[in-house]
Amino acid sequence: MEIEHTELYGHDLATTLENRSRLQSNRNLMLWYRELYSQLFDNIPNFSQKKVLEIGSGTSPLKIFQPHVTTTDVLNLDYLDIVFDCHNIADLQDIPDRSIDVITMTNVLHHLRDPIFFLSGASRKLKKGGQLVLVEPFFSAVSFPLLKFLHHEPVNFQISQPVLDTIEGPLSSSNQAMPYMMFFSRRDWLTRLSDQYDLKATKLGYFTSIAYMATGGISRVLPVPHWLYRLYLPIDRRLARAFPKLFASFFSAHLIAK
Template structure:
């Protein structure tokens, strides 16, 4: 990755460490992640025995719940298994081609300079029939105002191609709209991956409405009692799953490698 602003890169490195600590001290948010991972991976038989590669593990708590995964990021953090730019995954010699069962990333794709380039390269590391599992923001009637006006990351639906024009820092550069457009309004972008993935077999899912916002997210902890949050979370999940266009704030996609 070509970093245009090294000061911003250093800032993002420090922010990642702070965010990781805040996330893991937020009981409600950790429960949110635990339920998310259960929804994503419980449907994969013998997941705990699979060879799993996570992209963008800087803040992610996945390894807390699934210690067997390989954690990676572009940021040089000492708790990672591999440090590399995921755009170059196809040429990554540390992982053999067609050796990975699952590649997963949560709220990472919208930070990538060229998501299609990454997804294409990732297929080279997946076994035939292996899965790439991603989670990204979903723009529903409820979530749109939060994502567009209250969240700090940009939302731009006017782009003609699924790329970021400039990369400053790994966290500081993003467009939350890109993954949503790829899977819901610009499916023609996905056709560029038809040689790598079985696009007819993509499985989409939806996760939570305002349950993430109620935790305070990574930036703060809201004073919602944990017992009350535990009671509310299943209701919120059902709303998102049953009426996604109205309520969902996140979507998941399972892609199957050819």
């Protein structure tokens, strides 16, 4: 079934447009994104001159900070550069093979029906030595109960393969546990990509504890004064980086294409 014909495609499209309309009014969330992108990309030399492809752009906060990025999504949003199902990236004619320096995605992998298939296809578009940079939920002592019991997206550690059984909509279908399992508890899944990526060179990082939740996230705004949030965010970042198993709520991975 094509993703645009799934049951909740229209619902997810409308939700994304609503979230985009309020995005920049959430100053704390925009600061969170700015610091995230700084951590992800500041160590990539001349990043602003690189050819960068974002997968699952959705509300598109990255484009605000890095206008040169090519934005994409499966949702038909008229402000994006390319609309397509990222599972078909290997056959995407708009992007020549071996032409991209960086492919990036934030909280997208756990929505994909077959993330290993996507990552394999994405490697065809990366230059040799190019990077695929992703951010996904990390399950620590602090974040596990928040993600499992308070967040609306499902968490299922009982899967035997890194795939989603059903797809109801691009946003509505997910398993937050899947990327964590791929990179931490079921690395045998990741070894399926050993021909496409130099897995020994993979770089992992950790980002924030409860700082994202304190913004209200993408769909709401919590009344935390911006001056207070600015003071707290560096502390939150240090806790996540120093003690990830206790505090971290997100991890990043830099995969290097062969």
